[in-house]
Amino acid sequence: MNELTSPTAERASATGSAGAFWRAMWAVVWKDLSAEWRSRELLTGMLVFAVLVILIFNFALELDAKARASVTSGVLWVTFAFAGTLGLNRSMASEKDRGCLDGLLLAPVDRSAIYFGKAIGNLIFMLVVEMVVLPLYSVLYNTNLFHPGLLLVVLMGSIGYVAVGTLLSTMAVQARTRDILLPILLFPLVVPVMIAAVKASGGFLQGVPWEELKVWINLLLVYDVIFVAIAFMFFDYVVEE
Amino acid sequence: METKPRWLTVLDVLTAIFFVVAVFLVFVFAPMERTMGLVQKVFYFHVATAWVGMLGFMVAAVAGILYLIKGDRQYDTLGLAAVEISLVFFFVAIIMGSVWARPIWNTWWTWDPRLTTATIVELIYAAYIMLRQGIEDPDRRARFGAVYAILGFLSVPLTFISIRLLRTIHPVVIGSGDPSAEGAFNMSPRMKVAFFYSLFTFSVVFVDLLLHRLRMGKLAARVEELRLKVSA
Numbered sequence: 001m002n003e004l005t006s007p008t009a010e011r012a013s014a015t016g017s018a019g020a021f022w023r024a025m026w027a028v029v030w031k032d033l034s035a036e037w038r039s040r041e042l043l044t045g046m047l048v049f050a051v052l053v054i055l056i057f058n059f060a061l062e063l064d065a066k067a068r069a070s071v072t073s074g075v076l077w078v079t080f081a082f083a084g085t086l087g088l089n090r091s092m093a094s095e096k097d098r099g100c101l102d103g104l105l106l107a108p109v110d111r112s113a114i115y116f117g118k119a120i121g122n123l124i125f126m127l128v129v130e131m132v133v134l135p136l137y138s139v140l141y142n143t144n145l146f147h148p149g150l151l152l153v154v155l156m157g158s159i160g161y162v163a164v165g166t167l168l169s170t171m172a173v174q175a176r177t178r179d180i181l182l183p184i185l186l187f188p189l190v191v192p193v194m195i196a197a198v199k200a201s202g203g204f205l206q207g208v209p210w211e212e213l214k215v216w217i218n219l220l221l222v223y224d225v226i227f228v229a230i231a232f233m234f235f236d237y238v239v240e241e
Numbered sequence: 242m243e244t245k246p247r248w249l250t251v252l253d254v255l256t257a258i259f260f261v262v263a264v265f266l267v268f269v270f271a272p273m274e275r276t277m278g279l280v281q282k283v284f285y286f287h288v289a290t291a292w293v294g295m296l297g298f299m300v301a302a303v304a305g306i307l308y309l310i311k312g313d314r315q316y317d318t319l320g321l322a323a324v325e326i327s328l329v330f331f332f333v334a335i336i337m338g339s340v341w342a343r344p345i346w347n348t349w350w351t352w353d354p355r356l357t358t359a360t361i362v363e364l365i366y367a368a369y370i371m372l373r374q375g376i377e378d379p380d381r382r383a384r385f386g387a388v389y390a391i392l393g394f395l396s397v398p399l400t401f402i403s404i405r406l407l408r409t410i411h412p413v414v415i416g417s418g419d420p421s422a423e424g425a426f427n428m429s430p431r432m433k434v435a436f437f438y439s440l441f442t443f444s445v446v447f448v449d450l451l452l453h454r455l456r457m458g459k460l461a462a463r464v465e466e467l468r469l470k471v472s473a
Contacts, residue, residue, distance in 0.1 A: 185368050
């Protein structure tokens, strides 16, 4: 990260050039990934939590072969959503706690680069958790979840979830009731993602033809486009002092 | 301290008169529905309260946009007022719907798109108010409230579409009706009069309450100011 060591040069290049935007964004992503690589706090927490959720579902729903066919996609997405909130909260709280967020905001870069940096970091963490949960679930319940359609749905659903979640977690950490606030703010807004993702994943696992599932994929696509754009527009207002 | 303005009192009286007329139209003027009978009367106020519930959502989103552009605290009070009123009205609409659904659908509640969307809208309103309660700094509270109101307003149509893609039994009385909907009916001209008059009346009720709430918000800000002056 040599470019960050000379602030004057950075400031000059930060005024609008696309190269500076990408560099700033990847610097934020890189910072999150290397911090996580050293502490391994967030991912361990999310993963253990995800496994526990699946375990609880196992007892709560008696996941025998017949029940599994219809509830697998629901169990998976509830697990992703819960583990996702845990990660989003932690990722933003660690920025807030030691004043790192203020430091980031003081950097002479476009604020949306910070948003996209945080969002991509959160997306990577969420995808890592999902890529561990899917094979684990496959082994535990003796099914094969590695269907290309399902992987597409997981990616698209996670993008929508993280796009809104990153914006809302930035708001939630600045409130007094931060830990309970994020799921309350986030879940009512991601209902479309959850419905479409559960329906599409279930459809792919049960071999429903693509024509019938296209509508859910389109819905996910529309949600992703709208909310990435909206979060990008509003992030400035959420971090303004 | 300013007293309640004259025109607001006039509007209060007008609203009360409109309301009495609406009750008359619904119970006396509009004919009894042939198959559903008396319980169909719920429909006039049910749709009207639900309309006010959605109206407040729109007002809050527009107020949010205006606040973010202009930074005037008045728009923030407007957004909060609209959400508070709509929270109550939407709840009333849901309760009235249940009263109607019990004899017609034979259940208090069903996970139909409109009912589910209504619940989610209520939850978004509740989340909006909880978000505001968690933040002390008034500027930040106003900004976050505005952003959340806009996000909520954008997500609700998508929620509705996604649930609609599942299945519906809610009757669509206005516009083209799905023949499989249970409890659908055609409105006679007199019913239409009562219906549209109810919509109008509840819109006036909404505006009246909104103006009162705005005035209250202004007074609350004033009290806050004076308290700071005294404690300083």
